[in-house]
Amino acid sequence: MAPPLYQTVIDSIIARIAAGDLLPGGMLPSETQLALDTGVSQGTARKALMMLEQHGIVRREQGRGTFVTARTPEKSLFNFFRLRPKDGRVVSPVVTSERILQRPATEAEREVLQGAPEQVTEIRRTRSLLDVPSVLETSVVSSDLFPGLERRSPLPSALYVLYQQAYGCIILHAEESMAAVLSTPDVIEALQLPGPTPLLQVDRKARDILGRTVEIRHSLYRTDELRYAIKLD
Amino acid sequence: MAPPLYQTVIDSIIARIAAGDLLPGGMLPSETQLALDTGVSQGTARKALMMLEQHGIVRREQGRGTFVTARTPEKSLFNFFRLRPKDGRVVSPVVTSERILQRPATEAEREVLQGAPEQVTEIRRTRSLLDVPSVLETSVVSSDLFPGLERRSPLPSALYVLYQQAYGCIILHAEESMAAVLSTPDVIEALQLPGPTPLLQVDRKARDILGRTVEIRHSLYRTDELRYAIKLD
CATH class of the missing domain: 1.10.10.10 (Winged helix-like DNA-binding domain superfamily/Winged helix DNA-binding domain)
Incomplete structure:
Protein backbone atom coordinates (compact mmCIF):
# COMPACT_ATOMS: atom_id res chain seq x y z
CA MET A 1 0.00 0.00 0.00
CA THR A 69 9.38 24.61 17.10
CA ALA A 70 12.18 24.18 19.58
CA ARG A 71 11.68 20.42 20.00
CA THR A 72 15.12 18.88 20.17
CA PRO A 73 16.42 15.33 20.30
CA GLU A 74 17.62 15.97 23.87
CA LYS A 75 14.10 16.81 24.93
CA SER A 76 12.76 13.64 23.41
CA LEU A 77 15.46 11.55 25.11
CA PHE A 78 14.53 13.20 28.39
CA ASN A 79 10.88 12.34 27.78
CA PHE A 80 11.46 8.67 27.15
CA PHE A 81 14.20 7.71 29.59
CA ARG A 82 12.44 7.76 32.96
CA LEU A 83 14.84 6.05 35.37
CA ARG A 84 16.09 8.36 38.13
CA PRO A 85 17.91 8.23 41.44
CA LYS A 86 15.45 8.51 44.33
CA ASP A 87 16.10 12.24 44.66
CA GLY A 88 14.67 12.78 41.17
CA ARG A 89 17.70 14.33 39.46
CA VAL A 90 18.38 13.36 35.85
CA VAL A 91 21.41 11.09 35.38
CA SER A 92 22.68 9.95 31.97
CA PRO A 93 22.73 6.19 31.52
CA VAL A 94 25.92 4.65 30.10
CA VAL A 95 25.69 1.79 27.60
CA THR A 96 27.99 -0.97 28.87
CA SER A 97 27.28 -3.70 26.33
CA GLU A 98 25.58 -3.93 22.96
CA ARG A 99 24.69 -6.75 20.65
CA ILE A 100 22.80 -6.30 17.38
CA LEU A 101 21.33 -9.18 15.43
CA GLN A 102 18.94 -9.73 12.57
CA ARG A 103 16.36 -12.47 12.71
CA PRO A 104 12.93 -13.39 11.31
CA ALA A 105 10.09 -11.50 13.00
CA THR A 106 7.82 -13.40 15.37
CA GLU A 107 4.11 -13.45 14.55
CA ALA A 108 3.43 -10.99 17.41
CA GLU A 109 6.07 -8.59 16.07
CA ARG A 110 4.65 -8.74 12.54
CA GLU A 111 1.23 -7.92 13.94
CA VAL A 112 2.38 -4.89 15.90
CA LEU A 113 5.22 -3.34 13.87
CA GLN A 114 4.53 -0.95 10.99
CA GLY A 115 4.81 -2.71 7.63
CA ALA A 116 4.43 -6.22 9.10
CA PRO A 117 8.15 -6.94 8.50
CA GLU A 118 9.50 -10.41 7.72
CA GLN A 119 12.90 -9.52 9.16
CA VAL A 120 13.66 -7.52 12.31
CA THR A 121 16.78 -6.00 13.86
CA GLU A 122 17.18 -6.66 17.57
CA ILE A 123 19.37 -4.43 19.75
CA ARG A 124 20.28 -5.82 23.15
CA ARG A 125 21.96 -3.45 25.55
CA THR A 126 22.85 -3.11 29.21
CA ARG A 127 23.05 0.31 30.79
CA SER A 128 24.60 1.51 34.01
CA LEU A 129 23.42 4.41 36.15
CA LEU A 130 25.92 5.86 38.61
CA ASP A 131 28.23 2.91 37.85
CA VAL A 132 25.60 0.28 38.77
CA PRO A 133 24.36 -2.05 35.99
CA SER A 134 20.65 -1.14 36.09
CA VAL A 135 18.97 -1.68 32.73
CA LEU A 136 18.63 -4.64 30.39
CA GLU A 137 16.98 -3.45 27.20
CA THR A 138 15.90 -5.20 24.01
CA SER A 139 14.68 -3.03 21.12
CA VAL A 140 13.12 -4.57 18.02
CA VAL A 141 12.60 -2.66 14.77
CA SER A 142 11.79 -3.53 11.17
CA SER A 143 15.00 -4.23 9.23
CA ASP A 144 13.33 -2.67 6.15
CA LEU A 145 12.59 0.63 7.88
CA PHE A 146 15.98 0.82 9.63
CA PRO A 147 18.45 -0.66 7.11
CA GLY A 148 22.10 -0.93 8.12
CA LEU A 149 21.54 -0.41 11.86
CA GLU A 150 23.89 -3.31 12.62
CA ARG A 151 26.74 -1.57 10.75
CA ARG A 152 26.39 1.53 12.93
CA SER A 153 27.42 -0.23 16.16
CA PRO A 154 28.25 1.10 18.72
CA LEU A 155 24.93 2.98 18.57
CA PRO A 156 24.44 6.25 20.48
CA SER A 157 22.93 5.99 23.94
CA ALA A 158 19.69 7.62 22.76
CA LEU A 159 18.34 5.40 19.99
CA TYR A 160 15.47 7.79 19.23
CA VAL A 161 17.94 10.51 18.28
CA LEU A 162 19.53 8.05 15.84
CA TYR A 163 16.13 7.04 14.46
CA GLN A 164 15.43 10.72 13.79
CA GLN A 165 18.80 11.79 12.42
CA ALA A 166 19.61 8.73 10.31
CA TYR A 167 16.13 7.50 9.33
CA GLY A 168 13.88 10.61 9.56
CA CYS A 169 11.71 8.76 12.08
CA ILE A 170 10.50 10.94 14.95
CA ILE A 171 9.24 9.05 18.01
CA LEU A 172 6.53 11.12 19.66
CA HIS A 173 4.46 8.68 21.70
CA ALA A 174 4.90 5.46 23.59
CA GLU A 175 2.53 3.07 25.30
CA GLU A 176 4.00 1.22 28.22
CA SER A 177 2.81 -1.81 30.10
CA MET A 178 4.51 -2.46 33.45
CA ALA A 179 4.88 -5.28 35.89
CA ALA A 180 7.10 -6.36 38.77
CA VAL A 181 8.99 -9.59 38.06
CA LEU A 182 11.66 -11.66 39.78
CA SER A 183 15.05 -11.79 38.04
CA THR A 184 15.85 -15.04 36.22
CA PRO A 185 19.38 -16.57 36.38
CA ASP A 186 20.49 -15.05 33.04
CA VAL A 187 19.32 -11.60 34.15
CA ILE A 188 21.08 -12.01 37.51
CA GLU A 189 24.26 -12.64 35.57
CA ALA A 190 23.79 -9.83 33.02
CA LEU A 191 23.08 -7.21 35.70
CA GLN A 192 25.53 -8.71 38.22
CA LEU A 193 22.77 -8.93 40.84
CA PRO A 194 23.56 -10.31 44.30
CA GLY A 195 20.74 -12.85 43.91
CA PRO A 196 17.06 -13.03 42.90
CA THR A 197 15.84 -9.40 42.86
CA PRO A 198 12.44 -7.85 42.02
CA LEU A 199 12.79 -5.90 38.76
CA LEU A 200 10.51 -3.44 36.99
CA GLN A 201 9.56 -4.85 33.58
CA VAL A 202 8.45 -2.30 31.00
CA ASP A 203 7.06 -3.30 27.60
CA ARG A 204 6.94 -0.32 25.28
CA LYS A 205 5.44 0.29 21.86
CA ALA A 206 6.97 3.45 20.42
CA ARG A 207 4.98 5.37 17.80
CA ASP A 208 6.11 7.85 15.19
CA ILE A 209 4.45 11.08 14.10
CA LEU A 210 1.76 9.19 12.19
CA GLY A 211 0.94 6.92 15.12
CA ARG A 212 2.65 3.88 13.54
CA THR A 213 4.41 1.48 15.90
CA VAL A 214 8.04 1.50 14.78
CA GLU A 215 9.79 -0.06 17.77
CA ILE A 216 8.96 -2.68 20.38
CA ARG A 217 11.12 -2.41 23.50
CA HIS A 218 11.35 -4.78 26.44
CA SER A 219 13.22 -3.36 29.44
CA LEU A 220 14.12 -4.64 32.88
CA TYR A 221 15.03 -2.00 35.46
CA ARG A 222 16.76 -2.47 38.76
CA THR A 223 14.79 -0.33 41.23
CA ASP A 224 16.25 -1.01 44.67
CA GLU A 225 18.06 2.35 44.50
CA LEU A 226 16.35 3.87 41.47
CA ARG A 227 12.82 4.92 40.56
CA TYR A 228 10.88 5.02 37.29
CA ALA A 229 9.32 8.49 37.23
CA ILE A 230 6.31 9.44 35.10
CA LYS A 231 3.61 12.09 34.88
CA LEU A 232 -0.09 11.47 34.33
CA ASP A 233 -2.50 14.11 33.00
CA MET B 1 -1.19 33.42 53.24
CA THR B 69 -15.43 21.22 28.06
CA ALA B 70 -16.58 17.64 28.16
CA ARG B 71 -14.13 16.59 30.89
CA THR B 72 -16.06 14.31 33.21
CA PRO B 73 -15.28 12.57 36.47
CA GLU B 74 -15.37 9.23 34.63
CA LYS B 75 -12.67 10.45 32.25
CA SER B 76 -10.48 11.53 35.12
CA LEU B 77 -10.96 8.18 36.87
CA PHE B 78 -9.99 6.46 33.64
CA ASN B 79 -6.87 8.62 33.43
CA PHE B 80 -5.66 7.83 36.91
CA PHE B 81 -6.52 4.16 37.41
CA ARG B 82 -4.04 2.39 35.15
CA LEU B 83 -4.24 -1.29 36.15
CA ARG B 84 -5.52 -3.53 33.34
CA PRO B 85 -5.78 -7.19 32.43
CA LYS B 86 -3.03 -8.17 29.96
CA ASP B 87 -5.39 -7.75 27.01
CA GLY B 88 -5.70 -4.04 27.81
CA ARG B 89 -9.46 -3.81 28.39
CA VAL B 90 -10.68 -1.52 31.18
CA VAL B 91 -12.03 -3.35 34.23
CA SER B 92 -13.56 -1.57 37.23
CA PRO B 93 -11.80 -2.25 40.51
CA VAL B 94 -13.97 -3.20 43.50
CA VAL B 95 -13.13 -1.83 46.96
CA THR B 96 -13.09 -4.83 49.33
CA SER B 97 -11.94 -3.15 52.55
CA GLU B 98 -11.61 0.40 53.80
CA ARG B 99 -10.22 1.98 56.93
CA ILE B 100 -10.03 5.72 57.54
CA LEU B 101 -8.05 7.28 60.32
CA GLN B 102 -6.81 10.69 61.37
CA ARG B 103 -3.31 11.18 62.67
CA PRO B 104 -0.59 13.84 62.96
CA ALA B 105 1.23 14.48 59.67
CA THR B 106 4.79 13.24 59.31
CA GLU B 107 7.43 15.82 58.53
CA ALA B 108 7.67 14.54 54.93
CA GLU B 109 3.89 14.88 54.49
CA ARG B 110 3.89 18.44 55.86
CA GLU B 111 6.63 19.33 53.39
CA VAL B 112 4.79 17.96 50.38
CA LEU B 113 1.09 18.53 51.05
CA GLN B 114 -0.55 21.89 50.27
CA GLY B 115 -0.98 23.99 53.42
CA ALA B 116 1.64 22.02 55.45
CA PRO B 117 -1.13 20.36 57.50
CA GLU B 118 -0.64 19.36 61.16
CA GLN B 119 -3.31 16.66 60.87
CA VAL B 120 -3.90 14.25 57.96
CA THR B 121 -6.62 11.79 57.01
CA GLU B 122 -5.36 8.41 55.86
CA ILE B 123 -7.53 6.12 53.74
CA ARG B 124 -6.40 2.50 53.49
CA ARG B 125 -8.15 0.33 50.98
CA THR B 126 -7.81 -2.98 49.21
CA ARG B 127 -9.23 -3.43 45.73
CA SER B 128 -10.01 -6.52 43.71
CA LEU B 129 -9.87 -6.82 39.94
CA LEU B 130 -11.79 -9.72 38.39
CA ASP B 131 -12.31 -11.13 41.92
CA VAL B 132 -8.58 -11.23 42.71
CA PRO B 133 -7.29 -8.96 45.54
CA SER B 134 -4.83 -6.87 43.53
CA VAL B 135 -4.33 -3.41 45.04
CA LEU B 136 -3.30 -2.17 48.48
CA GLU B 137 -3.68 1.60 48.51
CA THR B 138 -2.98 4.26 51.14
CA SER B 139 -4.12 7.82 50.39
CA VAL B 140 -3.11 10.72 52.64
CA VAL B 141 -4.78 14.15 52.48
CA SER B 142 -4.88 17.23 54.66
CA SER B 143 -7.69 16.95 57.25
CA ASP B 144 -8.21 20.73 56.93
CA LEU B 145 -8.75 20.62 53.16
CA PHE B 146 -10.94 17.48 53.28
CA PRO B 147 -12.95 17.83 56.51
CA GLY B 148 -15.36 15.06 57.44
CA LEU B 149 -13.95 12.46 55.01
CA GLU B 150 -14.05 9.84 57.78
CA ARG B 151 -17.82 10.33 58.22
CA ARG B 152 -18.41 9.59 54.52
CA SER B 153 -17.24 5.97 54.72
CA PRO B 154 -17.74 3.82 52.67
CA LEU B 155 -16.15 6.18 50.14
CA PRO B 156 -16.84 5.79 46.41
CA SER B 157 -14.36 3.70 44.43
CA ALA B 158 -13.05 6.80 42.63
CA LEU B 159 -11.73 9.13 45.32
CA TYR B 160 -10.97 11.90 42.81
CA VAL B 161 -14.65 12.12 41.88
CA LEU B 162 -15.43 12.57 45.59
CA TYR B 163 -12.71 15.20 45.95
CA GLN B 164 -14.28 17.10 43.07
CA GLN B 165 -17.94 16.72 43.99
CA ALA B 166 -17.69 17.20 47.75
CA TYR B 167 -14.64 19.46 48.06
CA GLY B 168 -14.41 21.29 44.70
CA CYS B 169 -10.92 19.88 44.26
CA ILE B 170 -10.13 18.78 40.69
CA ILE B 171 -7.14 16.47 40.32
CA LEU B 172 -5.53 17.12 36.95
CA HIS B 173 -1.95 15.88 37.25
CA ALA B 174 -0.01 13.26 39.09
CA GLU B 175 3.67 12.46 39.41
CA GLU B 176 4.46 8.83 39.95
CA SER B 177 7.58 7.09 41.10
CA MET B 178 7.69 3.32 40.53
CA ALA B 179 9.69 0.38 41.76
CA ALA B 180 9.45 -3.40 41.95
CA VAL B 181 9.40 -4.69 45.54
CA LEU B 182 8.97 -8.03 47.25
CA SER B 183 5.78 -8.43 49.32
CA THR B 184 6.24 -8.26 53.10
CA PRO B 185 4.32 -10.67 55.43
CA ASP B 186 1.54 -8.12 56.21
CA VAL B 187 1.03 -7.46 52.49
CA ILE B 188 0.97 -11.20 51.76
CA GLU B 189 -1.85 -11.47 54.28
CA ALA B 190 -3.77 -8.39 53.09
CA LEU B 191 -3.69 -9.47 49.42
CA GLN B 192 -4.00 -13.21 50.23
CA LEU B 193 -0.85 -13.94 48.21
CA PRO B 194 0.39 -17.54 47.90
CA GLY B 195 3.82 -16.43 49.22
CA PRO B 196 6.46 -13.75 48.61
CA THR B 197 5.52 -12.09 45.31
CA PRO B 198 7.10 -9.20 43.34
CA LEU B 199 4.72 -6.22 43.47
CA LEU B 200 4.65 -2.93 41.60
CA GLN B 201 5.01 -0.07 44.08
CA VAL B 202 3.69 3.30 42.91
CA ASP B 203 4.17 6.48 44.93
CA ARG B 204 1.95 9.25 43.62
CA LYS B 205 1.68 12.94 44.28
CA ALA B 206 -1.65 14.19 42.95
CA ARG B 207 -1.94 17.85 42.01
CA ASP B 208 -4.99 20.06 41.65
CA ILE B 209 -5.72 22.64 38.99
CA LEU B 210 -3.26 25.11 40.54
CA GLY B 211 -0.46 22.56 40.73
CA ARG B 212 -0.75 22.12 44.50
CA THR B 213 -0.10 18.63 45.89
CA VAL B 214 -3.35 17.65 47.61
CA GLU B 215 -2.92 13.89 47.98
CA ILE B 216 -0.03 11.51 48.56
CA ARG B 217 -0.84 7.94 47.56
CA HIS B 218 1.19 4.79 48.10
CA SER B 219 -0.03 1.77 46.11
CA LEU B 220 1.07 -1.83 45.76
CA TYR B 221 -0.17 -3.66 42.68
CA ARG B 222 -0.20 -7.36 42.01
CA THR B 223 1.06 -7.74 38.43
CA ASP B 224 1.42 -11.45 37.79
CA GLU B 225 -1.81 -11.37 35.74
CA LEU B 226 -2.27 -7.60 35.43
CA ARG B 227 -0.33 -4.72 33.85
CA TYR B 228 0.04 -1.05 34.72
CA ALA B 229 -0.56 0.78 31.43
CA ILE B 230 0.60 4.32 30.71
CA LYS B 231 1.26 6.64 27.79
CA LEU B 232 4.31 8.84 27.33
CA ASP B 233 4.42 11.87 25.03
Missing part, protein backbone atom coordinates in the same frame (compact mmCIF):
# COMPACT_ATOMS: atom_id res chain seq x y z
CA ALA A 2 1.47 3.37 -1.00
CA PRO A 3 1.74 5.90 1.83
CA PRO A 4 -0.72 8.80 1.67
CA LEU A 5 0.54 11.82 -0.31
CA TYR A 6 0.68 14.17 2.69
CA GLN A 7 3.16 11.76 4.24
CA THR A 8 5.63 12.49 1.42
CA VAL A 9 5.46 16.14 2.42
CA ILE A 10 5.80 15.33 6.15
CA ASP A 11 8.78 13.05 5.44
CA SER A 12 10.55 15.69 3.35
CA ILE A 13 10.11 18.33 6.07
CA ILE A 14 11.25 15.95 8.82
CA ALA A 15 14.27 14.94 6.74
CA ARG A 16 15.21 18.62 6.37
CA ILE A 17 14.83 19.18 10.13
CA ALA A 18 16.83 16.01 10.85
CA ALA A 19 19.57 17.15 8.45
CA GLY A 20 19.83 20.50 10.24
CA ASP A 21 18.74 22.25 7.05
CA LEU A 22 15.70 23.60 8.93
CA LEU A 23 16.62 24.72 12.45
CA PRO A 24 14.33 25.29 15.45
CA GLY A 25 12.75 28.72 14.97
CA GLY A 26 13.40 28.59 11.22
CA MET A 27 10.60 29.39 8.76
CA LEU A 28 9.13 26.76 6.46
CA PRO A 29 8.21 27.43 2.83
CA SER A 30 4.63 28.63 2.26
CA GLU A 31 1.88 26.11 1.45
CA THR A 32 2.05 27.15 -2.19
CA GLN A 33 5.83 26.74 -2.36
CA LEU A 34 5.69 23.44 -0.48
CA ALA A 35 3.08 22.13 -2.93
CA LEU A 36 5.28 23.15 -5.87
CA ASP A 37 8.45 21.66 -4.29
CA THR A 38 6.87 18.31 -3.53
CA GLY A 39 4.46 18.02 -6.44
CA VAL A 40 1.27 17.79 -4.38
CA SER A 41 -1.86 19.94 -4.26
CA GLN A 42 -2.02 22.92 -1.94
CA GLY A 43 -4.68 21.10 0.11
CA THR A 44 -2.29 18.18 0.67
CA ALA A 45 0.51 20.55 1.67
CA ARG A 46 -1.89 22.19 4.13
CA LYS A 47 -2.85 18.82 5.61
CA ALA A 48 0.82 17.92 6.14
CA LEU A 49 1.47 21.24 7.90
CA MET A 50 -1.60 20.74 10.08
CA MET A 51 -0.40 17.29 11.14
CA LEU A 52 3.09 18.60 11.88
CA GLU A 53 1.49 21.36 13.94
CA GLN A 54 -0.74 18.91 15.82
CA HIS A 55 2.35 16.98 16.82
CA GLY A 56 4.21 20.05 17.96
CA ILE A 57 6.87 19.88 15.20
CA VAL A 58 5.92 23.24 13.69
CA ARG A 59 3.97 26.27 14.85
CA ARG A 60 1.83 28.37 12.50
CA GLU A 61 1.62 32.07 13.22
CA GLN A 62 -1.21 33.92 11.54
CA GLY A 63 0.05 36.38 8.94
CA ARG A 64 3.70 35.45 9.58
CA GLY A 65 4.26 31.90 8.42
CA THR A 66 5.09 28.43 9.75
CA PHE A 67 8.08 27.86 12.03
CA VAL A 68 9.99 24.86 13.35
CA ALA B 2 -4.43 34.38 51.45
CA PRO B 3 -4.97 32.60 48.12
CA PRO B 4 -4.57 34.81 45.03
CA LEU B 5 -7.77 36.55 43.91
CA TYR B 6 -8.06 34.68 40.60
CA GLN B 7 -8.27 31.50 42.65
CA THR B 8 -11.54 32.69 44.20
CA VAL B 9 -12.95 32.93 40.68
CA ILE B 10 -11.56 29.52 39.68
CA ASP B 11 -12.97 27.95 42.86
CA SER B 12 -16.43 29.43 42.28
CA ILE B 13 -16.50 28.15 38.69
CA ILE B 14 -15.26 24.68 39.69
CA ALA B 15 -17.83 24.54 42.49
CA ARG B 16 -20.58 25.32 39.96
CA ILE B 17 -19.29 22.62 37.59
CA ALA B 18 -19.00 20.15 40.47
CA ALA B 19 -22.55 20.95 41.61
CA GLY B 20 -23.90 20.27 38.10
CA ASP B 21 -25.00 23.90 37.82
CA LEU B 22 -22.65 24.31 34.83
CA LEU B 23 -22.77 21.27 32.53
CA PRO B 24 -20.24 20.17 29.88
CA GLY B 25 -20.91 22.31 26.80
CA GLY B 26 -22.61 24.97 28.93
CA MET B 27 -21.66 28.63 28.50
CA LEU B 28 -19.93 30.55 31.29
CA PRO B 29 -20.77 34.16 32.17
CA SER B 30 -18.75 36.80 30.29
CA GLU B 31 -15.56 38.21 31.82
CA THR B 32 -17.45 41.36 32.77
CA GLN B 33 -20.30 39.44 34.41
CA LEU B 34 -17.86 37.10 36.18
CA ALA B 35 -15.95 40.09 37.56
CA LEU B 36 -19.21 41.62 38.84
CA ASP B 37 -20.40 38.29 40.32
CA THR B 38 -17.18 37.60 42.19
CA GLY B 39 -16.12 41.16 43.03
CA VAL B 40 -12.77 41.06 41.20
CA SER B 41 -11.38 43.15 38.36
CA GLN B 42 -11.99 42.14 34.77
CA GLY B 43 -8.26 41.37 34.42
CA THR B 44 -8.47 38.92 37.32
CA ALA B 45 -11.56 37.27 35.83
CA ARG B 46 -9.68 36.96 32.53
CA LYS B 47 -6.67 35.36 34.26
CA ALA B 48 -8.94 32.81 35.95
CA LEU B 49 -10.56 31.90 32.61
CA MET B 50 -7.15 31.59 30.98
CA MET B 51 -5.98 29.19 33.68
CA LEU B 52 -9.14 27.13 33.40
CA GLU B 53 -8.60 27.01 29.64
CA GLN B 54 -4.94 26.00 30.03
CA HIS B 55 -6.07 23.07 32.15
CA GLY B 56 -8.74 22.02 29.69
CA ILE B 57 -11.67 22.80 32.01
CA VAL B 58 -13.15 25.42 29.68
CA ARG B 59 -12.79 26.29 26.01
CA ARG B 60 -12.94 29.87 24.72
CA GLU B 61 -14.42 30.36 21.28
CA GLN B 62 -13.69 33.67 19.63
CA GLY B 63 -16.82 35.80 19.29
CA ARG B 64 -19.01 33.14 20.91
CA GLY B 65 -18.02 32.86 24.55
CA THR B 66 -16.47 30.42 27.03
CA PHE B 67 -17.78 26.88 27.39
CA VAL B 68 -17.32 24.02 29.83
